[in-house]
Amino acid sequence: MRTLALVAVGELPKGFPALLIGRLEKETGMSCEVLDESVDPSAAYDSVRAQYDCRKILPLLDEIALRRGDLVLGVADVDLFSPIFTFVLGEARLGGDTGLFSLHRLHPSFYGLQEDQELLWARAEREALHETGHLLGLEHCTNPDCVMKFSASAEDVDLKPAEFCPACAAVARGAV
Numbered sequence: 532m533r534t535l536a537l538v539a540v541g542e543l544p545k546g547f548p549a550l551l552i553g554r555l556e557k558e559t560g561m562s563c564e565v566l567d568e569s570v571d572p573s574a575a576y577d578s579v580r581a582q583y584d585c586r587k588i589l590p591l592l593d594e595i596a597l598r599r600g601d602l603v604l605g606v607a608d609v610d611l612f613s614p615i616f617t618f619v620l621g622e623a624r625l626g627g628d629t630g631l632f633s634l635h636r637l638h639p640s641f642y643g644l645q646e647d648q649e650l651l652w653a654r655a656e657r658e659a660l661h662e663t664g665h666l667l668g669l670e671h672c673t674n675p676d677c678v679m680k681f682s683a684s685a686e687d688v689d690l691k692p693a694e695f696c697p698a699c700a701a702v703a704r705g706a707v
């Protein structure tokens with residue numbers, strides 16, 4: 532069975548990405564570890580948009596995945612975009628080896644609210660699990676009680692559980 536390797540993409544708040552391990556292991560049945568190495572996202576910076584291009588970060592994670600033979604989930608704290616979207620919370624290749632997500636728009640402080648570590652962690656668990664689900668071949672799910680439901684915003688993330696629905700759990704477990 533392959534391991535899910537978590538890699539910091541740039542600087543992260545204290546405790547990340549290690550505190551995501553428990554939830555990811557429980558829900559996917561994979562073993563999960565935090566790598567010592569990190570990825571520098573600076574080459575993916577788009578100075579016009581003042582955001583970082585996911586599609587330039589994923590190849591850096593691909594190199595790690597190829598070298599290790601693991602699935603690799605990058606965890607960032609910078610604002611991410613994909614060319615056709617104004618921003619993305621995360622991106623992963625369906626059934627691929629690499630994905631990433633960012634804490635940037637999960638911070639309550641991003642919306643002018645008081646920072647709340649527990650809320651940030653809860654959102655981050657959902658986003659980490661969601662992107663990992665894509666790596667395990669899961670597409671978006673219409674079940675509102677499933678972490679694979681699409682989230683366009685942090686508020687959407689709050690509405691879903693940090694769990695797969697039974698149907699998605701079966702696919703995820705079958706893939707690892």
Ligand SMILES: [Zn+2]
Nearest residue numbers: 661665671681
């Ligand atoms: Zn998704």
Ligand SMILES: [Zn+2]
Nearest residue numbers: 672677696699
């Ligand atoms: Zn589902």
